[in-house]
Amino acid sequence: xxxxxxxxxxxxxxxxxxxxxxxxxxxxxxxxxxxxxxxxxxxxxxxxxxxxxxxxxxxxxxxxxxxxxxxxxxxxxxxxxxxxxxxxxxxxxxxxxxxxxxxxxxxxxxxxxxxxxxxxxxxxxxxxxxxxxxxxxxxxxxxxxxxxxxxxxxxxxxxxxxxxxxxxxxxxxxxxxxxxxxxxxxxxxxxxxxxxxxxxxxxxxxxxxxxxxxxxxxxxxxxxxxxxxxxxxxxxxxxxxxxxxxxxxxxxxxxxxxxxxxxxxxxxxxxxxxxxxxxxxxxxxxxxxxxxxxxxxxxxxxxxxxxxxxxxxxxxxxxxxxxxxxxxxxxxxxxxxxxxxxxxxxxxxxxxxxxxxxxxxxxxxxxxxxxxxxxxxxxxxxxxxxxx
Amino acid sequence: xxxxxxxxxxxxxxxxxxxxxxxxxxxxxxxxxxxxxxxxxxxxxxxxxxxxxxxxxxxxxxxxxxxxxxxxxxxxxxxxxxxxxxxxxxxxxxxxxxxxxxxxxxxxxxxxxxxxxxxxxxxxxxxx
Numbered sequence: 193x194x195x196x197x198x199x200x201x202x203x204x205x206x207x208x209x210x211x212x213x214x215x216x217x218x219x220x221x222x223x224x225x226x227x228x229x230x231x232x233x234x235x236x237x238x239x240x241x242x243x244x245x246x247x248x249x250x251x252x253x254x255x256x257x258x259x260x261x262x263x264x265x266x267x268x269x270x271x272x273x274x275x276x277x278x279x280x281x282x283x284x285x286x287x288x289x290x291x292x293x294x295x296x297x298x299x300x301x302x303x304x305x306x307x308x309x310x311x312x313x314x315x316x317x318x319x320x321x322x323x324x325x326x327x328x329x330x331x332x333x334x335x336x337x338x339x340x341x342x343x344x345x346x347x348x349x350x351x352x353x354x355x356x357x358x359x360x361x362x363x364x365x366x367x368x369x370x371x372x373x374x375x376x377x378x379x380x381x382x383x384x385x386x387x388x389x390x391x392x393x394x395x396x397x398x399x400x401x402x403x404x405x406x407x408x409x410x411x412x413x414x415x416x417x418x419x420x421x422x423x424x425x426x427x428x429x430x431x432x433x434x435x436x437x438x439x440x441x442x443x444x445x446x447x448x449x450x451x452x453x454x455x456x457x458x459x460x461x462x463x464x465x466x467x468x469x470x471x472x473x474x475x476x477x478x479x480x481x482x483x484x485x486x487x488x489x490x491x492x493x494x495x496x497x498x499x500x501x502x503x504x505x506x507x508x509x510x511x512x513x514x515x516x517x518x519x520x521x522x523x524x525x526x527x528x529x530x531x532x533x534x535x536x537x538x539x540x541x542x543x544x545x546x547x548x549x550x551x552x553x554x555x556x557x558x559x560x561x562x563x564x565x566x567x568x569x570x571x572x573x574x575x576x577x578x579x580x
Numbered sequence: 581x582x583x584x585x586x587x588x589x590x591x592x593x594x595x596x597x598x599x600x601x602x603x604x605x606x607x608x609x610x611x612x613x614x615x616x617x618x619x620x621x622x623x624x625x626x627x628x629x630x631x632x633x634x635x636x637x638x639x640x641x642x643x644x645x646x647x648x649x650x651x652x653x654x655x656x657x658x659x660x661x662x663x664x665x666x667x668x669x670x671x672x673x674x675x676x677x678x679x680x681x682x683x684x685x686x687x688x689x690x691x692x693x694x695x696x697x698x699x700x701x702x703x704x705x706x707x708x
Contacts (some may be wrong), residue, residue, distance in 0.1 A: 401605055459593060499617055500582075501641040502593070509594065518641070525685055526619075539614040575645065577621045577637040578614060 195511045196557045200398075200489055200550035201347055201375060203513060204439065205284060207400035210257050213444040214402065216234040225434040226425065234280040235436045242443025250373075250392060250410050258426045259439050262406040263374040263395035265419075269408050269430065270370040271341055273387030273416025275306050277503055278338040279297040288312040294351075294533040295343050298393075299372055303341070312336070321482035322351035322534050330361055335489030339368050344376035344392075347528040348417050348517055348546060350490025352380065355515040357549040359388030368414060374398055374406075376448035379457065390414050394446075396438065399444030400551065446566040454552070460489040460549045467491050470562035474569055480531065480544065494536070495569050497578040498543045506568045507545075512561055515546040516568040585642055586676035593642040598652035606703065609695025611688045613708055618685060619643045622651065622692040631655050631663055636692070643678050643686035647671050651689035659674045660697055666690055 197205075199269045206214075217238060221230025225239050241491070243254040278287045291303050293315045303313045314332045318324055324342055340362050345352045355371060362369035370391035373382060378399040384392055392409040396402055410416065410429070417508070422431030449456075468491050473475060476496040500518030507514050517528030518541065527541035546562070572578040581595050585593070602623035612618040618640035625633035636648040650671050659669045668690045672678045678687060 240691040402656055404684045441670070499640050499644075502645060505593065505642050507591075525616075525681065534649060542617045543616070547649075575596065575637060 193511045193559075194560065195513075196553075197551065198410055198547040198549060198557075198561065199350070199513045199515050200553075201350075201487075201546065201548035202402045202404065203397045204550055205552070206402055207445060207448060208546075209448060210441050210444045212558065214437040214441040217254045217440050221434075221436070223341065225436060226423070236435065238432055238440050239437060240391060242439045242446075245443035245447040246394065246407050247409075249450045250394075250409055251385060251388075252367070253412070254408055254515060257549050258408045258410055258413055258429050259442075260406045260408055260430060261435070262397070263296075263372065263393050263480070264298040266294070266393035266395070266406050266408040267370075267372050268302050268342075269419050270393060270410075270418060271299065271302045271339065272306065272419050273429075274339050274368055274370070274391070274414075275311055276417035277415065279311075283462055286310060286312050286336065287338055288314065288334050288338055290316060290332050290340045290342075292316050292342055292347055294322055294348075294530040296347055296372055296374070299341055299343065300529070302472070318351075320535050321485070322346050322349050322530070323485065324353050324358065324481065326354055326357040328362055329358060333365050333367065336365050337365070337532060340372060341372070343369040344371045344373035344382070345380065345487050346481070347375045347531060349492045349534065350375075350487035350548075351481045352376070352485045352487065355387050355389070362386045362390075366523045375444075375487060378453060379460075383452070384409055384411070391416075394442075396445055398440035399445045400450045403440050404442040405435055405442045407442065411484055417441055425547050434481070456551055457488050460553075463553055464488060464491050464554060467558050467562065469547075470558070471565060474566050477569070480534065480536075487548075491547045491549070493545045493547075494531075494540060495543040496546070498569060498572040498574045500542055500544050502572055503543070503545055503568060506572070507561075507565070508570070510564045510566065515548070516546040517546065518542045583679045583681065585646075585679065588674075588676040589642060589646040589678065590644035592649040592675065596645055596649035598635045598649065598656070599637070601637060602633060602635050603697075607696040607700025609692040609697070609699055609700075611692045611695055612640070612644075614639060616685065619639065620644065620648055620688050620692040621628040622648070622689070622696040624628075624693075624696045624700060626660065630657065630659050632657075634693075636689075640688055641682070644688065645689050646675055647678075647689040647691070650674050651693050651707060655693055660700070664697060666693060667682060675679075 225235040446558030480492040511552040531541040605623035
């Protein structure tokens, strides 16, 4: 049976060139980058090269890149780090953070944690496409607001936020702006200077790099408190022995991502648009997210009267790897907060299907999915008491 | 986190037994709620106090579909009293177990069967 991977938003395979670049740093060039000797210097040089490669993909300078263990840690460091820095600026109403209702759990849960510690957090809502209204943001800003954290693009429905406008508002009010760009890096052109971004989270395994490594862009002059204390790595911001192979892999993945961005974008957009067109011919099927302001690789549907876990298992039986926001597939048995956040009723969230494409998908695969999916939906609807 | 299903669950999920409706059913039991993501309907046809035919319709996850299919196998041919003894646990056991997280939310088939029998008894009383 053919095996088709359409879950690139979950993770990506490591690119062949990335792997090749990483391999020597496991066994031959194993030095600790903090050591003075030649072994250490070899690792140090590799890490500094990676720092340049990462900086380029977001148009920052290398000294503004902090290596972390991944997107979650980058979000934690950015939000907690800035929050702890502002903790002592106690004003009457307490320090204030603004975020939105459909953020990744790495941001949402971090903000909720800070709420328990006495920070005020405002979770602004989004419209039916998942878009933040910059006007709402403006209204939410108070004298005590010190941080706005809004994701670049949503991991479930692919909606791209008005980042430039948000950046402008944050700058006008002299508030720091963090964005979780884990899903956008390599797919969207990102210029942290043009967009007035102060902190930006990157994950390696979403861009054909290895798992367990990521980066945080921290604008020069912005000084978060560290979350990990120890030997003082990364200018004291993130202690922990350097994961040299991982960092080298992330660097190479960024270099290739930037080099191939135009080609990748064009390829994925063509596939995505065909897929959306084909799937929406199914009776009572809907596209979640925005039609145009969406990631080039994201297609997110919902189908009336069927349940997403069943749908995904049946697709898996046909060799197709996808994802769902259905409650039944989550460990908390709660419908996706993103789908609820865009105003879907709980019963409407169950029949959802996310197909996220990547560099290695082909038009043949799109055709195969388009052929197989209508029958699966039909079968499940035949079984469903909710289908007319 | 991935939910891991037994082979038996997946077999019943892929090829459910007795799926469909009985138009002139003697009893219908509906349990669950589309808001939670599981809705089950069991139809029974009773002759000489025995469940002669049984069918189901289910909206839900693989566990919900597999338990529906299993209950129809377990109840078919049984007397009403025997059928009432089928429990959620026996459904799960006959499927070689269910993932813990699915034990409560999707293991509704026994409840649906009991509801169908209740409905049958009610109708009998009214008619007799």
